[in-house]
Amino acid sequence: MLARLRGRAKPTKTAAKRQPEYLVRDKLALLLVMQALLILPLLFNLPAWLWLVWAIAALWRTQMFRGRWGAPGSLVKAILVFACAAGMLASYSGRASTETMVGLLVCTFSLKLLEANSPRDAQLLIFIGLVVTATQFLFSQTPQAAAYGLLCVVLILTTWRSLYLTHEQTTPVRLKRGAMILLHALPMMLVLFVVIPRLGPLWATPNQQMAKTGFSDSVSPGDLGNLALDTSPAFRVEFTNQPPSTNQLYWRGLVLDEFDGRAWRMRERWGGRPADLTAEDSERELVDYSIIVEPHGQPWLFSLMTPRAVDTPGKSIRITADSLLMNRSPVAQRMRYQVTSDLKIDRKEALQLSDSQRIFYTQLPRDSNPQTRALAESWRNQNLRTDQIIARALALFNREFTYTLQPPVLGQHSVDEFLLVSKRGFCEHFASSFSVLLRAAGIPARLVVGYQGGRWNPLENYLLVSQSDAHAWTEVWIDGQGWQMIDPTAVVAPNRIEQGMNEALGATDQELVTDAWQSSSLLYNLQLRWDAATYTWQRWVLNYDSTAQEGLLSRLLGGTETWRITLWLIGLGLIGAALFAWALVRSHKKPTNSAEIRAIKNLEHKLRQLGYKRKTGETLGDFTRRILVSEPQLRTGLTKILILFEQIAYQNQPEKLFELQQTIKQFPR
């Protein structure tokens, strides 16, 4: 006492018990692992030198922890920041794109590591890490990417929680606790995802650099043939009612109306408005369908002839004069749109081709493909009618032409060479030469590129259209009928239209397009299933927009009125609160009594039936003596119990427990 009194030193700081000022080993290690896994998927989409930035930062921080290297001075830090900024500038030549933004974020995330000394800094890193996880989804939105993102969140939560942990816990336990937080948050997240209204973009964001896939706006011989080997999906279609037959499934993408002797291009950039077509109701054949298109980096979209109405959440799609669908900007995100097309349209008096248009649609370069032009002009000189010329031209293909994926390379006069020499080609060869023939014969014609057919997925009832379904055909102006579709490929290889490309090709070609997936029915089924799952994912998660929201909510709750949703939310909240309270009560356990105390409680229960109640604060000895005064016959039993209890409780003889329990069980006999 005296010594303590005299030791009047200043109150000693209990530093060991306080939250450590510095990041300790396990926390730093977790932070490093977390950061590595968060950045990993991004580095595949960003310049490779970002690997180096992170590696330098991680190495330096590790060496700092081991006491080998000092903390970087402000000059070194300035140099690093400057180098990163210069690197980003050089890699993206100064353009502000999504990649630049994410790249800068990754730089910050990596370099901040060098400054992460205290748990407070680590906390900041955690917050940046959350944003970094979000940017992963800018580059990939597959189910795998989502699963990886969730894994990242678990890791972030584990690291984050560890910052505030004051006692030892093994890493698996930490991971489990981190995952528990996620697990508890998931139900509410689902509710929020379903219920919270979706808004359109609030301001213009820098465009993502998009790899352009599919065909371009210029088609020369061989372009579509290359696509035929690409089995990646182009878009998926779901029909509201019965789907049309396969030979009606011509998905128009672009109209190419300018021919330079070899390639077809587009003259007009989608100006004008669609002609106001009138049709009697009885003559209509409307098809409603919705399409989820993969991002292909081009503004055009696909529809069946003739689209009459189109709907997207952002109202960004319009119908052009050529009855094509055009988006306001290149399609960089997977998007869903709803179209109503009229398969049968009567335009007898609807359209007139002006003289200038007629000249334009029959234009051909002067000095190209002389032989083809001569042939067509001979037909023209015979004063044949339009339909006769079309029949002649189609008859030409009927005879000795082959539909093949491996056509010979064509030179300057591609149509001449194809028609008269090689006679082997893919759909764009046929469509191109057919259009040239008609134009030379004075009939307005143009080339249409898009997709034809698709593969039906019976599991989810949708049509999968792949890049390999890319197709080109011709549209011909027939007076009084307007633009009519004619597909010369259908004449040469009718199977291509009816059953798909594989059936139409010869044996050697088939080997080219047939991959392992299609060779076995089991694998084929698996592929079908996987694609169905992907489609479901796209439909319900990636393209869950305000329309889908309204549909789902009215189906789930019976309506989308505010009061209804509010009531449901309150109900769900109450359920959640009740679950939490229940879990809390369950986790609260009164400290359990030891076995001998429990045995004595049994004894007390029996004595209570005899009319003796142990008072609070009364020792077992006092209690027994009080009973023995009036019940001497219990002496043997009670004394034995008392002795046994004292031996167990105070003399450390737990082996007597069984005897005590037995004696009490038999009491008072």
Next chain:
Amino acid sequence: MLPLIANSLVAGLRERWQQRVYRWIDRRSPRALQVQLTRKNLYTFPNFTGLLYLLAALVIWLLGTNYQNNLILGLSYLLISIFVVSILHGFANLSGITVRFVSARPTFAGDSAAFVLELTCIHKAGCDNLELRWQNGETQTVTLNYNEPLQVTVRCESRTRGYLRPGRLLVQSRFPLGIIRCWSWLNLDAVALIYPAPIATDEPHAQASDGREEGGTSQRGGDDFSGLREYQPGDPIKHIAWKQFAQDKGLFTKEYQAYFSAEKWLDWDSLNHLQELRLSGLCYWAMEYERRQIPFGLRLPGIAIAPALGDYHQQTVLKALAEFNLPREANHAR
């Protein structure tokens, strides 16, 4: 100048607000020796880090909305949900903890008084990162395990002698994610005895005190080592002959000899200062005499304690000094 005024204004407002909060808490939880944390006395609110976190969630939501990316939107909703879950986890972390005031060691004014509290946690997962702090004290961080009562010493600065009430005890935790603060102000019935701060003054005029040259008797105690004797229970620990004990010779007590007059009196009237300084001086000399092993007595107006030595005597003397003529509200605190 202006910022200074603004600062003091803010400080004043904060003070008033704090007082108001304390009064409200006092109304809700009467003073008790033992308090259990339940939903009635636990409060939760996001702290600054929590607001930063919500900002991050907002940034992610904007990213998702502008890019029309449902996965990013989903992540932002997940973050909001985690925020809510963290409130529940933080609450569960603290709820069910029992805080009991065990004891407080007497100390000198100006030192920090140590209050011993016993904490028991009755939920299975235990309690992490629990911070304890008196209203004006330093923070102590502890971890609790299920069903393992833990005694914690929480200190509180003392200013004046008498009885120290440390005020309300702040029990708080930011576990698990640091974005939510869950706390409670407990009105524990804790009190510590504070002795006057010892201050060296002139020696109080000692009655009948003579040096040895005037024929004083030799007595045990003092500064000069005179030999060893067998240890008897009650001997001061600092006098134990540890060297001999370490050599396995047994427990001995070192004896000291000193020459002094029989006893000394700490007399209130012998010092000529203000009341508090007088008490401090008496306190200093009480300690000094005890150190020198000179029996001493105390004489205060209305109180007289006969000369003696030893821990118990010293405590009696110091307690009398601490309690002497306390202002009324301080006495009331007893």
